[in-house]
Amino acid sequence: MARNVFDYIIEEKLPFFWCEGCGNGIILKTIAKVFADLNLDPREIVVVTGIGCWGKADDYLSVNSLHVTHGRALPAATGVKLVNPNLKVLALMGDGDGLTIGGNHFIHAARRNIDITAIISNNFNYGMTGGQVSGTTPEKSITSTSRFGSVEPPFDVVNLAIAAGASYVARATVYHVNLLEKYIKNAIMKKGFSVVDVINVCPTYFGRLNKLKTSVEMMEFLRDNSTFNKNEGDINSNKFALGEFVNIEKPDFSTKYLEVQKQAKEKIFSLEQDSGAR
């Protein structure tokens, strides 16, 4: 029987608690739509979330979910995945959660190529706590803790993920919904660490402080400042390069670890002797 979004999103829990015009609902519905299109069994999906507005996504899901501490969705998801590699594991993280306090975990999960899909809701600020500066806030942007314009250059999530070794890296915006759906689907189907950097809108804080009052204005901004030419993209000047930047096949951690388990079974006695003799 064909599944639909309400096989994954609990309809009775709606409306979402997110602000009017917040793009988180767009991303969450798109994820649920991809689950449905792929006909995934909710029992075999685990969604891990951290803290922040996007960290509330699991509140609406009927799949397995684990809501953890700020920045720690990826290491918790790593624990889930390594114990049961058959599970589809997603980590839903904001830019503050996943790339700032959790930045170290992000690069190491990518480096290890753990088979997890990281969906970054990137709205350039900490929405939940009142719009403070984050690790992806473009330089000169106004936030509630950078009232005179941020002096810090931001991370480019895509470049960071590529450098750290992810198997799949793509960027879309909440305006480009068809792209978003395609990239999330490809990311979930990818065996290995996959990242979708979703440029999102936060009209309540980031928009209001940066002369984009409504989500409609912010969506128009995303529409008018996106490019499919990678070389034209520059997060720092609010020019968003969209597309699939990495899509490669390489063995994920769990697959490679099967060989470790095999070797350990064969060599255990000599190794123990060796370690005991020091």
Place this chain on the structure above:
Amino acid sequence: MSKRFKVKINEQRCKKCGICVAFCPKKVLRIDINTFPIVDKEEECIGCNLCYLRCPDIAIFVEEKGEGVV
């Protein structure tokens, strides 16, 4: 094209952000100050479903007449 699609708004979920109205390629919808989206020109709807896809609150649905939800 004849009137093939029905656009429905779930007013329990809609937060009146106006995204569906602003980006409808056929200007099917209209919104006044603090109202829910008003289905103005349903006959113009081409069933592209972008309003559904962009709605942050899963509050708007396009149905093909006689065939249920798209």
Place this chain on the structure above:
Amino acid sequence: MHEDIKFLQGNEACVEGALKAGARFYAGYPITPSSEIAELASIRLPAEGGVFIQMEDEIASMAALVGASFAGAKAFTATSGPGFSLMQENIGLAIMTEAPCVVINVQRSGPSTGLATKPAQADVMQARWGTHGDHAAIVLAPATVQECYDLIIYAFNFAEKYRTPVVFLSDEIVGHMREKVVLHNNIPIVQRKMPNIDPGKYRPYEPEKTGVPPLAYFGSEYTFHASSSMHDETGFPNNSPQNAEKVVKRLYNKIYQNKEDIIITKEFCTEDAEILFISFGASARSSREAVNILRKQGKKAGLLQLNTLWPFPDEKVRNLADRAKIVVVPEMNLGQIIGEVQRVLNNGIPVIGVNKVNSEIITPFEIIEKIKEVI
């Protein structure tokens, strides 16, 4: 020679006990003096079909334990002071989400980096109150290599039985000493209590009479929601004051109402003891030697060794101290367990601390020297 009698380090015996208890997942970050645990786990776990992973830090390690636990594995980690400090955040996560797991802290001299290769017993209060918020804690402390093996099995058993993280508070002396250890099967292994109802009706935080909710695992026929945020029995957020009070009290009571099951102590020559030592870990060894020496001198000394530090064995201490003329608490810190002893014994009996923080073990002579004026 029997196969299962070995001459092992305390740290090695921890791994043997963990495997016996059914541990199949380890996530950790190397730190002296605990690293032998990681090294041996990295060999033994994959051979048992389990997984070892060295994470980027202790924060991540503890988070991974919680994830692994919900995926159905008995999970553990090992660290020392600086790493234990980093783990506190997600020890709280394990308490709140009720994720069974075991955290070994092989204590070293602090604060901060301190003397990295030297022992201390100064994390007793951190093990109790390290993570924020009101909560209970189960903390076990070994004094021998055999106890490393035995008690770590209890640690896993308590973790699964009470759906909680258990802290295993070893120290550099016990962790690095080698002794004879029997790798026996005498301790029954507790398996996680799974729900036994229709999957549609499963509520992951609905407790049984014991105060503990049965726990499914991700990938089973039960789907469920686990949350670090205040949640009700469904696992979904619930911000009502009534619910918050209920949850905090249940998390506390599920440990304290079962403390008789959790408290493990050992007694040496306590039957007629007038000089009662109360100690744990390496200092219990010193205390026991002091008892031997004092007994040879005709003095009625005895030792209550605490294997369970938390919940603190109030009644046991009170009962034994009833017969004593003085109570002596040797510990390698400036006075942590002694505070609990004083809280319990408010009857005027003298309670004397023997404290040492120079990174060397307390010797039996130092203990006797300290109390010779009063005995």
Place this chain on the structure above:
Amino acid sequence: MGRIEVVLAGSGGQGLLLIGKILGEAAAIFDGKNAVQTTAYGVATRGGFSKSEVIISEDEIAFPEAMDPDYIVCLSPQAFEIYKGRIKEGAILIYDKNTIKCENNEYYGFSMTNAAVELKNIRILNMIALGILVKISGIVSLEAIIESLKKNSPDQFRDQNLRAFYKGFEMVL
């Protein structure tokens, strides 16, 4: 036999931990007594003062460290400086007389380094010292120490460790 305390002192990297383990395991497992082996070391693996202690007893061992050692083996001048003149009456101090200057003829000096050089491997100094200690003290049986030594030597080092042990054992007349 009551409580016997052995201190093996020298510098990091000399393999004191290993011979402590071999001695302790010989007593605890192969001779069926009780034994505790502990170590003290600095932050570096090589160099710097390092010691390993072994307590052997037929009774249960409470305090795990040496209080008043019966046997002390010194393999570095630094270790010797720490223990000389501080040993109890009747205790035996064994040292490497090729590297340690000692004027006290109550101590037991052996040409350990020279013996190691003869065997073309300075890293088996520890095994030579172990052979000397076992012969002088008799704290473990020869069968037990050989079993333990074999068990605790990786395959590729087993023969040379045994050779060095016997070399030390035979240096004691």
